[in-house]
Amino acid sequence: MKLELRGITKRFGALVANNNISLTVEPGEIHALLGENGAGKSTLMNVLYGLYIAEEGEILLDEVVQKFAGPGDAMNAGIGMVHQHFMLVPVFTVAENVVLGHEQTTFGGRLDLSAARAKVREISDRFGFDIDPDALIEDLPVGVQQRVEIIKALSQDAKVLVFDEPTAVLTPQETDELMIIMRQLAESGTSIVFITHKLREVRAVADRITVIRLGTVVGEASPTATNAELASLMVGRAVELTVHKNAPELRGTALSVKNLTVIDARNQIVVNNVSFDVQAGEVLAIAGVQGNGQTELTEALIGLQHHVTGSIELDGKPLRGYSVRHILDSGVGFVPEDRTEDGLIADFSIAENLMLDRSSGAPFVKAGNLQLGFRARFAADKIHEFDIRSQGSDMEAGRLSGGNQQKVVLARELSRDLRLFVAAQPTRGLDVGSIEFVHTRIIETRDSGIPVIVVSTELDEVVALADRIAVMYRGEIVGIVPGTTPRATLGLMMAGEHAPATEAAL
């Protein structure tokens, strides 16, 4: 089925998310939609899927103008979507999720799940997925959940499939397999829209590439274009794709973690007997697919987990079992992975957010009184130093862009006298400019002699920053390898295969 978007414009108040976007996807074509976070890709696809109604423009399928009042209409017209955040009910089975919204019933309104199971098996056989229709979604790995999403779309005879940032949650191997599936689908005549900001993937799989920036189409590119060309088209200027850094100046072991085990509220061992050291002056990156214990590991370091055994020592002093306050006072800086939930209070001003963890005493508080003058000067300094684009230190943090919010978090954490810096997913959802800035600050922190731990699910980021890389899989550290380890090796380790012999050398 041929898909055509003509002059789509979508506004949210004063913000124009999509400005006169036109796009054609031929049958059997994989059309990549490339753009930065916040460029308007997802908005466009939500318009296509009937979740948003566009102010202007029209959607055509096989030259016929469509009017979608909701996702149901779009689905009936043959559009399927694999969402970035899976639209699957975790406590339902695969079959229940696949039939939801299109249930067949037998006598007395009974749900006919056997038909649904047969459908799942049929599609899953066609693509070699090997999926049990009766498995609960919450028990399945994310890569498999994504296949359920694909089955769900195909079970509705989707002729146009939209993949919204599908690789964000996958291991490199799973990503490769997804590419193969996309090819298979395209060959069977499905039109595919592939939304991403990852250049490598676009070049691997796309037939055509449309680049959008700030809600506008800025050009088409062919898959043969170089990374640098695509990046500059996407960002609008030449981009440094690598982080400049010198060899680390190691100054002895600062953080020492031994046999750390974390048990969560559901009695699951989420971090299993993990040991590692971080030297002052180096970046240890913790790589791994989301949900393999990285979150809990960083939370254990900062004292946010309750059932922790093993030892954590910073400069020879134990940290495990102490309060968060004590750990912060010991000089641990922490950038949480969810900046809007855990990093900032959205309704507080920038200045208030900058002193969140400093309210216990001078210079911010004297005799129980906030030192507003000092705070204002401090905030002004930091806004200048970290280039936080805002309307002044009284602006609510929630109104800043993602990149500027993250700068506020960084400014707060780095302005203390640090002995250890832990950054979890420091650039998730940020634009390229902000990513460059964050990476530079992290390397500067390292060079000032502070041990740094960076947790990231993005292999690009891990490779760019790390002096050493610890790969986590199902709560364990699969191996600790040098920062120069090839991506293919890291990818295998992220899927649980043990590291080559290099590990022993460290």
Place this chain on the structure above:
Amino acid sequence: MSTLTESNVPVPASAPIVKPTAQIRSWKIPITFGGFSVLSLILFVLFGRGQRGELSTFRLSEARDLIQLPEVALPTFATGVFVAIVLVLLAAASAWLVYRHRKIPIVLTILFALLFLVGFLAWAASGSTIPVPGLLIGTVTLSAPLIFGALGGVMSERAGVVNVAIEAQLLAGAFSSAVVASATGNPYLGLLAAMVAGALVSMVLAAFALKYLVDQVIVGVVLNVLVIGLTSFLYSQVLAPSANLNSPDVFPRLNIPLLSEIPIIGPVLFRQTIIVYVMYVAVAVVYFGLFRTKWGLRVRAVGEHPQAADTVGINVNRTRFVAVTLGGVISGFGGAYFTLGAVGAFNKEMTNGMGFIALAAVIFGQWHPIKATLAALLFGFATNLQNVLGIIGSPVPSEFMLMLPYVVTIFAVAGFVGRSRAPAADGKPYIK
């Protein structure tokens, strides 16, 4: 691309993730067991000997039963000592299990509770007779409004709307059923009016929660206060002066032939009013509806992940509205129990907090219609035990016994029987 296929995933694609688990030592249960063991030692052993009599009698049949079972007479003190010793042993066993990082089986908890109950009954009834059928019949009868309320709550919360207004729905049902049944002289019309009233209360909750996105707990609390105020006002201004508006016919007990003659079970389950018989049907229908039909799948989907439901073309707010309204119909029907099933007239605030106990049953019953029903039965039992002990003149002060259902509720809700997991989107309005 062919090279890529070789690097296939090392695990079978659909293998569920089996996360290793570890038992965190929680001393909650051993400590509680220990507390009750000590209590039983004090009550049954220290104060167990011969204040009122040597024997505790349990009567298993009613006078009019066809099949008469003999009375069981237990020696009060010996039973107490035996129970206390076993309870101490069970508490020690639970402590040992926790010490060895093992899970305490649920059977142990149930056994402990039952034994304590037997010991307590034997102690409380020393020198007198406990009518077991009467105790259980009353349990089912008293549980009826709780079960209806809990079913209404389950329905609403499974769809993602927190229903704190069960009390209001019960009370509105009680009031309108009394008035309509009195005015028309037809108690069945009263039942219908009760359902309508419950539905109306629910619709207000749904409208504020879904359309105006007001905090659902606050709307629920306000509705409770509103309905209490409204019915009390109407009672004193309208019903009190003209008594003919507040004298509905009470449903008689209907004995189901044959079934009602089964020893113990017969009188308990099959010598009840039509309201209780409807309750059996309601439990089955709600269970079937939620877990076996297309409609139920959709209701649970909007309660767990409304966005997922929306993206497959399900109208989230309409589905929620219908489920909440139906929940109100069920709760409202339960309200009719107070007037048409028991008292025969409406009184101010006659639901007396039963709606909140029903809410506790929803949580204790893990948002599952059958488990919630069992929870409601437990609470009903606690309430009726207090009545029965009051009648036979047990040594426990009745004020203390009045606390019992609430104490049971607190222990239940505090998580002694497994952790409750609410529907993921419960209480969260869906905004696109």
